Amino acid sequence: MSNYWNFIKEKVDWPVFSLSGGIMILFVCLSVAKMDMVTQYVNTGFDLSIRYFGAYWQLLLLATFVVGGVLSLSRYGKVRVGNLRRPEMSFFKWAAIIITSGLGAGGVFWAAAEPMYYFIEVPPMYSGIKAGTAEAIGPALAQSYMSWGFTAWAIYGAISTIVIMYAHYHKGMPLKPRTLLYPIFGEKIKDSLWGTLADVFCIIGAVAGTIGPIGFLGLQVSYGVNAIFGWADTYSTQVIIIIALTGVVLFSTLTGIDKGIQWLSRLNVNMAVAIAIFLLLFGPGEFIINSFISSAGTYVSEFIPVSTYRGSPEWMGAWMLFFFGWFIGFGPLVALLVARISRGRRIREVFLMVSILSALVTNFWFTVLGGTGIFYELHHAGSVSTPLTEGGLPAAIIAIAGQMPLGSIMPTVFLILTVLFVVTTVDSMSYSIAMSVTGEGNPPKAMRVFWAVIMAVIAIILIKIGGGGIGALQSFVVIAAVPVSILMLPILWHAPRIAKEMGIEQGIVEEKEMVTQQANKVQDVNSI
Template sequence: MNDTMDDQGIPAPEGPADIIETDYEIGQDNIETKIGPFGLDIHNPVFLISGLTVIAFVFYALALPEQAGAAFTWLFDFATKTFDWYFVGAANIFVIFCLVLVVTPVGKVRLGGADATPDYGYPGWFAMLFAAGMGIGLMFFGVLEPVYHMAVSSPLGTPSPFAEDGSLIPENVEAAKTMGLAATIFHWGLHPWAIYAVMALALALFSYNKGLPLTVRSAFYPLLGERVWGWWGHIIDVIAVFATLFGLATSLGLGAQQVNAGFNHVFGLPINATAQVLIISGITAIALISVVRGLDGGVKLLSEINMGLAALLLVFVLIVGPTMLIFTDFFVGLGAYMKELLPLSNPVGREDTAFMQGWTSFYWAWWISWSPFVGMFIARVSRGRTVREFIICVLIIPSLVCVLWMAVFGGVAIDQVLSDPGGSAVQAQVIDSYNPPLSLFAMLEGLPLSSITSTIAVILVIVFFVTSSDSGSLVIDTITAGGKVDAPVPQRVFWAVFEGAVAIVLLLSSGGLKSLQSMVISTGLLFTLVLVVMCWSIWKGLKAESRI
């Protein structure tokens, strides 16, 4: 374990002063923290540009919600319909790039140098990779997506198992169910984790091995040289801030909707925008306390409890549900995913455009927006691993956890729908009325102790909500402070507040959820290009490192 620890209990990356020899030059402004007005480290233009832009965005969306909502809706439709091939093709590049790293000699490069040893053993490391893969997304989509893809979205033209009168079509049931699982796993398997792996590898390589600041611009030193400390680097970091901010805002918005739905389901509280604003405000306030006091005394403990609750809920559903069918769904879904991986990854000539544009393009943009956040976490717990070991474990372990989650929650939901066509709560909330925030609670309603499990589910979403807001503000703060992990606390407070504010104004706009999705798509457009070029820079950095 490193002696240097940050307030998350995670080894902090070695800074420039800890590196005796490095190929690269680091400007003094990227090392020293300079405290300015209001206790902010604002000498870095990234903070001023991104901070002022976000403030202006919030005021615009509040002042003109109808106009903003219409603009966001148009932006979402334009981006998904025009650039669907771009998102799908780029995600394929990330998967291929990761596989190339595994089988080529550069895979022997060790993060942290040839003599570095892992900070964590395999059990602890796997647990943290698992934690990075868990979150509001799995809680929100774990039931919704398998059922929806089975019955409505028709990936690759697979026919629905339901006739127009709502009755089952027996010859379509198995194919539709299998495709529903395969399409869901596709969105939570190798492609998203390859996106995270690229970002995490870049941050780890250039921070641990080269001693550069822990920020996105550092990954481009092999291509830009000293220009990375100038406006080229500022532009890269500003794009990373916007991508991360709107990716987090989307997650917070989804979380607020699900918490509101959970309170309605368990306690009968109304579902409306006011309640969701209060939920986001309350969660942001809790996150602010954590930002000020540090994570060890509060949210870190809550996160550990949360992971235990998530495992408990998963095991409960596995046991009281159709257990053997769930295990079967796990292997059937995994096999179908491998079989359909190439057709689902094809970016051209697709007839299932609604699925590819409305689901896949959005997901890839969302994962790309989240990549600085998740990538930084993975990088900070992966020092000492070889690139080959890093890639294999980051791709495989979390993907399998996601497959298991979808097989358990999605498999039970699908069974409820097929066992009682037209009568299950899941069908009513997902297929008939399409009410995504209630889908998880509808599935739990069909199992014993639903009031208890629904309460646990609400608690899970809330704590995922808190930790996402808190950790996200730390990541954005690190980027805007030039890679410093000890930036002033008021700066963290600023970003925590405005993450919540962005989520609120997007939910209040006339577009609602579409507004959240549109901002992820738009920021993802630019940051996708950043990640693609980053692959080239990583390759150059690894080639140089492998010759040392």
């Protein structure tokens, strides 16, 4: 036992651990003492982040997707990363972990509610379309696809994984967010102040983004069991729900990534697939398929105009940029997880899985839930929109589920699915945060348990303060996305360079050809 704790003392980056944990504890203490002040400062920081970095985030996500797409389609897409000749994890396990970890709590509540919000109030870029009509279906679903689509998912590791895996598996760098800066600073980043700051900002973004869904789950599931079973929607119920969730997370955490996280992810995906098949066969299946195809067409045809839309700042901050900020805030930690489980994969495989397949699965799932809600709303006006506007996100999924075939049990099924999504996210993020403070691909169990427990405790405290605490923390994620987004910028040119270097090592690109290309670039510069 003493050797185990000595191992933890040696491996833990105590400055990063202390700063990231200290800032979160300070946030909680200030929220308890002066919630109004915290809310005011967070809202101000949120507005400034959206105003001055919103356009940059849009271009960053778009550029990340484009660079990843070009690399994957080129011969460099054949490059294998991680110093293995074949993948160490099966495709289904690999895909399940990536999709469920990235989708998280959005897998039920946002999937059901977001399309409905856009259906009853059409986004400003689709002006001229009357809300609540059949004409509004395409824009409503297409805008949901944009929020959770190709560019958003690309930031989760479409190209950042290349840098992390090269630096870690080829150059011996730790599995930490600071490793993204290896192409700039080299090995100096291991002990650099810039490295410490990079780790701290990325951990804070992920911790805040994970605590939010935990607290959100407590509030929403408490509402759900009240509506379904008549249980009291009280603070005690919310605490019991979070404790139960934490217990499942701890069980999974103690069994490690090869068992717990994989098992939960597979269960999560299998349950979602079963629900989707059930609704396609016995629910509005034709409507779901037709809506997905037509809305996907709208999404693709309006991809560039909507990706670069800069009108209606208030709407952008409340919706699209809010989601973009969340994806950026989580980006480095999810990329660490993707790097950890993607050894032996080709660059092309990683890009297609992270940015294309995950986005398509997410978009189809949003059509299954959100599209079903729109179907019921079209046939019974107010059956979903009224509960949504009056009761928020949990009311929407319960209203939708209650109208499905087997409506007496489907709300309970979706509450269980929601818990699975959140548990998987908390589990995977605890793992990634533990990697970030130790640099180990298999971080100590005590460190993973610590982060899982502390995030649950903070969520319980914030719920006690009131809904404002959880809301402020969710906005805080967007603020944390500002420094994280700056960290992600150099990857745009370093990832292709690293892919070329590995291409030479693996014989995919001839070294003479690389030298010729570099010489031509020098000549072009001299001629200018």
